[in-house]
Amino acid sequence: MSGRIKHPIFARIYAKCAGPCLERAGIGVHRDRxxxxxxxxVVEVGAxxxxxxxxxxxxxxxxxxxEPEPDLRALAEQAARSASVPVEVVxxxxxxxxxxxxxxDAAVACLVLCSVTDQSVALAEISRVLRPGGTLRFFEHVRSDFAGMRGVQRALDATIWPLAAxxxxxxxxxxxxxxxxGFAVTELDCFEFPRTRIPLPIQTHILGAATRPSADRG
Structure with missing residues (x-):
């Protein structure tokens, strides 16, 4: 499986528009948490x-x-130069x-498990590279609790959203x-972000921690 996924238009939009908009909306508080x-x-998956x-x-x-997307990875390499700790971009x-x-010792999944091809395979890989008792920290937008919005989400996922995003x-x-x-979820917070007058299909988020079991996986 190639380690490269090219989404150049999405990468430019995210870096120049979506990312800064989320920062202005206060996502930094959740990143700190x-x-x-x-x-x-630490391994950060989808940096x-x-x-x-x-x-x-x-x-x-x-x-x-x-990071699999080359344009985003190049920007991550630049960001690593001013990181608060040693960062190697891979x-x-x-x-x-x-x-x-x-x-x-720990893995970080931040707004990435929505876009992996197969969540079960990705999570099995994260478990594999974690030491026994290691921690997975996650911050992801997820399925809405409201039936009407879930219908909107399913329709988007079946049509244009994955291609555009x-x-x-x-x-x-x-x-x-x-x-x-197989992770033991030890912390889980569910909340709406950002707060908007009109509900958004990527507004429901979870933030939490889970532990890779210490026992052999067999």
């Missing part, structure tokens, strides 16, 4: 253009930042992480997928 207390060796890099706490020794996909088993899907039940992959 996501990364607080991490330590040791995008590196917006998390300046927010890692000093207790993190090293971040391996995996070409790769969540479904085939280029690391040995049990390489990391770099493979993103709006209706994934990512919290359930994390638990189904």
């Amino acid at each position: 996501l990364l607080a207390g991490l330590s040791g060796e 995008g253009n590196g917006l998390n890099f300046t927010r890692y706490p000093g207790t993190v020794r090293h971040v391996a930042a995996v 070409e790769g996909r969540a479904e085939a992480l280029p690391f040995p088993d049990e390489s990391f 770099g493979g993103c899907h709006t209706a994934r039940d990512t919290g359930t997928a994390i638990a189904a992959a």
Whole structure:
């Protein structure tokens, strides 16, 4: 499986428009919550253009930042130069992480599990590269709690949204997928972001932590 996925139009729009809009809406607070207390060796899956890099706490020794999209990866390499901790940007996909088993103390998935080809494969890979007892931190937009919006999300996912948004899907039940992959979810917060007068299909988010079991996976 190639480690490269090209979405040049999406990459430009995200870097110049969507990312800054989210920052102005206050996403930085949630990024800080996501990364607080991490330590040791960390893998960030789908690092995008590196917006998390300046927010890692000093207790993190090293971040391996995996990004398959070449334009976003180039921007991440620039961002790594001013990161708060050592960051190495690596070409790769969540479904085939280029690391040995049990390489990391923690993994970070930030607004990426919506766009992976197969969540179960990606989460199995994250589990594989985590050490026993390692932590997965996640911040993702997910399926709405409201039936009407879920209908909108399903319609978008079946038509134009994934093509226009770099493979993103709006209706994934990512919290359930994390638990189904064998992680023990220890923290889970569900909230609407950003707050808008008109509901958005990517407004429902979850933020939390899960632990890779210490026992052998068999």
